[in-house]
Amino acid sequence: DTGVSQNPRHKITKRGQNVTFRCDPISEHNRLYWYRQTLGQGPEFLTYFQNEAQLEKSRLLSDRFSAERPKGSFSTLEIQRTEQGDSAMYLCASSPLRATEAFFGQGTRLTVV
């Protein structure tokens, strides 16, 4: 297993367009997380899945954001009608159910122009 994989690594989009990011967690990791990170800051929690169930969504996740994990494996994060304030690094992490280490992917850097 090569770790958590995120695609694409970089995305430049025009304001108002929709974007979708994909995360492939480490195999058999039940937990999957999405975080957003702006330059020089710590990651901010967005949402959490246990298997296919989305158990928590941050207030940061406005109605324009939606995340899915349909089969309890890979996950997608969609942002509709992007705004310049959405520009950030979007990080995905996974962990086993009974562990306290989060394994992060390399992130998708979104730039909204």
Next chain:
Amino acid sequence: TQLLEQSPQFLSIQEGENLTVYCNSSSVFSSLQWYRQEPGEGPVLLVTVVTGGEVKKLKRLTFQFGDARKDSSLHITAAQPGDTGLYLCADAGTYKYIFGTGTRLKVLA
């Protein structure tokens, strides 16, 4: 909502110097973790501490957890350019991770 404040925000030092960075929480940690993040990469776990007063060492890095489990420090001895990165403390709660504001360290050769 738990707030984790880290200080200093930025630190630039010469190779061979020692440094300490701090993490303070507005509430008691469930368990404290330190991560390091290099440019273009995700954070990588360095250590987990659970017990108040606990001290852990990882080569030149020494992690200390406050007795009241609301603060922590990371001390690096004889810093090297390879230590450059963003150092993050985090609370590994029941199921999610809350991260601090980060300390960006640059070690100059």
